[in-house]
Amino acid sequence: xxxxxxxxxxxxxxxxxxxxxxxxxxDPTLARRLLRLFVELHRxxxxxxxxxxxxxxxxxxxxxxxxxxxxxxxxxxxxPEEPHR
Numbered sequence: 001x002x003x004x005x006x007x008x009x010x011x012x013x014x015x016x017x018x019x020x021x022x023x024x025x026x027d028p029t030l031a032r033r034l035l036r037l038f039v040e041l042h043r044x045x046x047x048x049x050x051x052x053x054x055x056x057x058x059x060x061x062x063x064x065x066x067x068x069x070x071x072x073x074x075x076x077x078x079x080p081e082e083p084h085r
Contacts, residue, residue, distance in 0.1 A: 002026065006034070016047045023054055035061055 002025055009017060019038065023031035031054070038048050039061055052058060058065060065076045 003030075010041070014046060017041065017049070019048065019050045021052055022050060023052060023057060028057075031057055032060070039063075 002022070006019075006022065017038075022034055022038075026034065035050075035057065038050065042048050042063075050058070055067075067074050067076060
Protein backbone atom coordinates (compact mmCIF):
# COMPACT_ATOMS: atom_id res chain seq x y z
CA UNK A 1 0.00 0.00 0.00
CA UNK A 2 2.72 2.43 0.97
CA UNK A 3 4.70 1.93 -2.24
CA UNK A 4 1.54 2.34 -4.31
CA UNK A 5 0.74 5.61 -2.52
CA UNK A 6 4.24 6.94 -3.23
CA UNK A 7 3.98 5.89 -6.89
CA UNK A 8 0.60 7.64 -7.23
CA UNK A 9 2.04 10.81 -5.71
CA UNK A 10 5.01 10.81 -8.08
CA UNK A 11 2.98 10.31 -11.27
CA UNK A 12 1.84 13.93 -11.08
CA UNK A 13 5.48 15.16 -10.99
CA UNK A 14 4.85 17.43 -8.00
CA UNK A 15 6.86 20.55 -7.27
CA UNK A 16 6.47 19.84 -3.56
CA UNK A 17 6.21 16.49 -1.75
CA UNK A 18 5.42 15.82 1.91
CA UNK A 19 6.23 12.28 3.06
CA UNK A 20 4.95 11.31 6.51
CA UNK A 21 6.90 8.29 7.80
CA UNK A 22 7.59 6.92 4.28
CA UNK A 23 9.96 4.30 5.70
CA UNK A 24 7.85 3.32 8.70
CA UNK A 25 6.56 -0.03 7.46
CA UNK A 26 9.26 -1.15 5.04
CA ASP A 27 12.46 -3.14 5.42
CA PRO A 28 15.79 -1.25 5.78
CA THR A 29 16.85 -1.93 2.18
CA LEU A 30 13.65 -0.49 0.75
CA ALA A 31 13.87 2.44 3.18
CA ARG A 32 17.29 3.39 1.78
CA ARG A 33 16.00 3.00 -1.78
CA LEU A 34 13.05 5.28 -1.04
CA LEU A 35 15.31 7.93 0.46
CA ARG A 36 17.65 7.73 -2.54
CA LEU A 37 14.58 8.26 -4.73
CA PHE A 38 13.66 11.34 -2.70
CA VAL A 39 17.24 12.64 -3.03
CA GLU A 40 17.04 12.22 -6.82
CA LEU A 41 13.65 13.94 -6.96
CA HIS A 42 15.14 16.83 -4.97
CA ARG A 43 18.07 17.01 -7.38
CA UNK A 44 15.54 17.31 -10.22
CA UNK A 45 13.80 20.23 -8.51
CA UNK A 46 11.13 18.79 -6.23
CA UNK A 47 10.98 20.30 -2.75
CA UNK A 48 10.62 17.49 -0.21
CA UNK A 49 9.70 17.36 3.47
CA UNK A 50 10.11 14.01 5.20
CA UNK A 51 8.71 13.43 8.68
CA UNK A 52 10.31 10.42 10.36
CA UNK A 53 11.34 8.95 13.68
CA UNK A 54 14.22 7.07 12.01
CA UNK A 55 16.94 9.64 12.62
CA UNK A 56 19.79 7.20 11.99
CA UNK A 57 18.51 6.59 8.48
CA UNK A 58 18.23 10.32 7.75
CA UNK A 59 21.81 10.88 8.93
CA UNK A 60 22.97 8.82 5.94
CA UNK A 61 21.80 11.52 3.54
CA UNK A 62 23.00 15.06 3.07
CA UNK A 63 20.04 17.28 3.80
CA UNK A 64 18.93 20.07 6.06
CA UNK A 65 17.39 18.50 9.13
CA UNK A 66 14.94 20.05 11.53
CA UNK A 67 14.32 18.28 14.82
CA UNK A 68 11.19 18.53 16.94
CA UNK A 69 11.92 17.72 20.57
CA UNK A 70 10.46 18.85 23.86
CA UNK A 71 7.94 20.96 21.96
CA UNK A 72 10.65 22.92 20.15
CA UNK A 73 11.68 22.93 16.50
CA UNK A 74 15.39 23.39 15.84
CA UNK A 75 17.51 23.41 12.69
CA UNK A 76 20.66 21.34 12.89
CA UNK A 77 23.85 23.20 12.19
CA UNK A 78 25.69 22.21 9.03
CA UNK A 79 29.42 21.94 8.66
CA PRO A 80 31.12 24.62 6.47
CA GLU A 81 31.77 22.11 3.67
CA GLU A 82 28.14 20.96 3.64
CA PRO A 83 26.04 23.04 1.23
CA HIS A 84 22.94 24.79 2.50
CA ARG A 85 19.81 23.26 0.99
